[in-house]
Structures are given as C-alpha cells and as structure tokens.
Amino acid sequence: MSKVPAGWELKSLGEVAELQRGFDLPAKDRVDGNIPIISSGGYSGFHNEPRATSPGIVTGRYGSIGDVYFIEEDFWPLNTSLWVKNFHGNEPKYLYYLLSSIDYKKFSDKTGVPGVNRNDLHAIKVFVPPYKEQTKIAQILSTWDKAIATTEKLIGNSQQQKKTLMQSLLTGKKRLPGFEGEWLSEELGSLGETYSGLTGKTKEDFGSGYPYISYMNVYKNTEINIDFSEKVNIGPKENQYRVSYGDIFFTTSSETPEEVGMSSVLLSHIEDTYLNSFCFGYRLFTFEKVLPEFCKFVFRGDEMRRKISKLAQGATRYNLSKKRLMLLRIVLPPLPEQQKIAAVLTAADNEIELLQKKLAFLKQEKAALMQQLLTGKRRVKIHTTEECMDA
Numbered sequence: 001m002s003k004v005p006a007g008w009e010l011k012s013l014g015e016v017a018e019l020q021r022g023f024d025l026p027a028k029d030r031v032d033g034n035i036p037i038i039s040s041g042g043y044s045g046f047h048n049e050p051r052a053t054s055p056g057i058v059t060g061r062y063g064s065i066g067d068v069y070f071i072e073e074d075f076w077p078l079n080t081s082l083w084v085k086n087f088h089g090n091e092p093k094y095l096y097y098l099l100s101s102i103d104y105k106k107f108s109d110k111t112g113v114p115g116v117n118r119n120d121l122h123a124i125k126v127f128v129p130p131y132k133e134q135t136k137i138a139q140i141l142s143t144w145d146k147a148i149a150t151t152e153k154l155i156g157n158s159q160q161q162k163k164t165l166m167q168s169l170l171t172g173k174k175r176l177p178g179f180e181g182e183w184l185s186e187e188l189g190s191l192g193e194t195y196s197g198l199t200g201k202t203k204e205d206f207g208s209g210y211p212y213i214s215y216m217n218v219y220k221n222t223e224i225n226i227d228f229s230e231k232v233n234i235g236p237k238e239n240q241y242r243v244s245y246g247d248i249f250f251t252t253s254s255e256t257p258e259e260v261g262m263s264s265v266l267l268s269h270i271e272d273t274y275l276n277s278f279c280f281g282y283r284l285f286t287f288e289k290v291l292p293e294f295c296k297f298v299f300r301g302d303e304m305r306r307k308i309s310k311l312a313q314g315a316t317r318y319n320l321s322k323k324r325l326m327l328l329r330i331v332l333p334p335l336p337e338q339q340k341i342a343a344v345l346t347a348a349d350n351e352i353e354l355l356q357k358k359l360a361f362l363k364q365e366k367a368a369l370m371q372q373l374l375t376g377k378r379r380v381k382i383h384t385t386e387e388c389m390d391a
Contacts, residue, residue: 005377018084035075039078041067089131094138183332187328246292248283249279251320258305
C-alpha cells in the first residue's frame with residue numbers, strides 16, 4: 001500500500017463502514033407495500049416495513065457479488081446481501097464510492113456459488129480523508145453519475161424511438177413522404193437460398209488460418225462486425241462455403257424459442273472468410289428485389305422475429321429448420337423505399353452508437369477519477385468554488 005496522504009488516516013474497512021448480513025424474508029411472508037427489498041442483485045420487490053433506514057449501502061453477500069447500491073429510502077436488505085449498519089460518522093455517499101472500488105472477487109469463497117465473508121471485508125485497509133474532503137469527493141463523483149444516468153436515459157429513449165420506427169416503417173403502417181403503392185409479398189425461398197457453416201471441424205482446427213464469423217458476431221449484431229480475429233484452418237481440398245457481401249446469417253439453435261434465428265447481415269466486401277458451424281447463411285439471388293441494407297432491419301423487426309420464433313422446435317434446446325424458414329413470406333416495398341427506410345433506421349443506429357460511445361467515455365473517465373480521488377493521488381479543494389467535473 002502506498003503512503004498515507006497528508007491529513008488522511010489508514011483504517012480497516014470495519015472501522016469505517018460496519019457491514020451486517022441482511023434479513024430473511026420468504027415470499028410467503030411479504031406484504032404489499034412501498035418499502036424496497038434489496039438483494040445481492042439490487043431491487044427485488046417491495047414489502048410493508050423496513051429493516052434499515054436511509055441512506056443505505058447494500059452489496060452482494062452470496063450469489064451475485066461486486067455490485068454496490070446506494071439506497072435513498074428506508075429499505076429491507078435481504079439475507080443474500082450485506083448492508084452498512086454503522087457509518088461511524090463518515091459521509092455515506094463517500095463510503096458508497098469507497099465500497100464500489102473494492103474488487104470483491106478477490107474475497108469470494110472458493111465454492112461453486114460466489115460469496116464473500118464480511119469479516120474478510122472488514123479487514124481491508126483503506127485511506128480515509130477528513131469528513132469535509134469525503135463530502136467534496138462524493139459531490140464530484142455524484143456529478144459524473146448524473147451525467148452517466150442522463151446519457152443512459154437518452155440511449156433508452158433513442159432505442160425506444162427506433163423500435164417505434166421499425167414497427168411502423170417495416171410493416172407499411174407509416175409511409176415515408178413521396179412513397180405510395182402496394183408492397184409485394186415474397187417467399188424467402190424465391191428470393192435466395194441457404195448454405196451451411198463450417199463442417200467437419202475439430203477444436204484443433206481453430207486458432208490460426210482463415211478468418212471466420214463467430215456465433216456471437218451474428219447473435220449480437222444486426223450487421224456483421226468485420227473487426228474480428230477468429231481463425232480456422234481450411235485445407236486446400238475442403239469444400240467450405242465462403243461468405244459474400246449481402247449474405248444474411250441466422251443462428252441455428254438457442255435455449256429459448258425467442259432467441260432462435262437471430263440474424264445479421266454482411267455489408268462489407270471481405271475475401272476468404274467463413275461462417276461458424278452453429279449458424280447458416282442465406283444468399284439472395286439478386287439485389288433487384290430486396291436490398292441487404294433493408295434485410296438488416298426487417299429480419300430483426302418484431303413481426304419477422306415472431307414468425308421465426310414460431311418455427312423453433314425442441315424441448316430443452318430449440319432449433320431452426322432452414323427449409324421451414326424458406327417458406328416464410330416477407331413483405332417488400334419498392335427498392336427506393338427500402339433504401340430510404342434503411343437510411344432512416346441507420347441514422348437512428350448511428351445516433352445510439354454515438355451516445356453509447358459517450359457513455360463508455362464517461363464511465364471510463366469516472367473510474368479513473370475515482371481511483372485518484374479515493375487514494376489521495378488527486379486532492380480536492382475544500383474552501384473554493386469550482387466545477388465538480390473539473391476536479
């Protein structure tokens with residue numbers, strides 16, 4: 001541990017924030033009310049009476065560890081959690097940030113289920129600044145938290161707006177200015193054909209060779225991220241399908257029917273690249289009836305997702321039949337309208353992406369600042385007026 005900053009003290013965490021195990025509250029004993037129940041995973045329902053008064057700090061004791069919650073109302077901490085019983089005269093919000101800086105996994109029991117012992121946490125040595133400095137540090141970090149919360153809200157609003165746009169534009173319920181006329185219904189099998197992902201591969205084949213598109217790349221993205229590093233060895237005589245611009249990929253199986261057949265479109269020109277074994281590809285015969293840019297959104301739209309989910313077959317794991325998928329019908333506007341719809345939804349995606357980058361930057365900057373402030377490497381001014389985020 002580094003040198004104690006001037007004016008600060010070195011104490012054990014238990015001297016600063018006394019942790020106590022939460023209280024049992026079986027579902028049968030809960031009574032409807034407005035008192036939040038806090039478990040290791042956060043808010044977990046309501047009850048009619050509290051066991052702890054606000055402000056409060058709760059973290060996971062068993063099951064889920066690492067998250068720390070600041071509670072601004074009376075609450076009931078569940079037995080899977082630890083809560084701060086005694087702040088010992090310290091600023092509660094400062095202690096929230098102090099507890100948030102701890103790597104709880106280092107103290108997790110060596111068992112199958114994550115868990116921490118409060119006595120181990122109490123023994124941790126921490127630097128403790130004077131109360132006024134604690135308050136100032138808490139104010140500074142709270143300002144960053146407000147900026148993060150505002151950005152998260154903007155992302156949520158933008159995502160909801162995009163979802164509303166997709167529901168109206170992809171079904172023809174709302175037409176963009178300048179477009180009219182009927183849309184055509186086409187069977188997927190008449191627009192393209194499917195092909196398989198990698199076959200005949202073992203784990204020894206992976207790690208070097210040619211690039212391939214992974215399952216998670218398809219599952220997580222509406223458009224394939226080509227900045228990938230997954231590699232597979234392909235022999236000179238192997239008959240494996242290469243991916244091509246405009247191909248649409250579908251996940252073959254999932255644990256739930258709602259997640260079967262998640263799609264992603266390749267909108268980049270790449271060479272000698274393959275598809276993982278747990279997905280299959282769909283290649284359009286021509287781009288004169290349907291545009292890949294439009295497919296990026298229509299196959300992830302609510303209506304098409306409902307249709308694909310209904311095709312899922314299985315009990316403990318669900319699978320998607322390529323043949324049955326090809327029997328589905330898709331409603332298509334004329335190409336100029338497809339292009340315009342794709343442009344509008346792409347603009348919405350770009351706005352969300354910019355906000356997500358801003359959010360990541362704010363979280364990164366706050367984490368760096370928090371580390372400096374909580375260790376005294378960066379000191380705050382107590383008696384002068386300053387912008388909190390400029391500390």
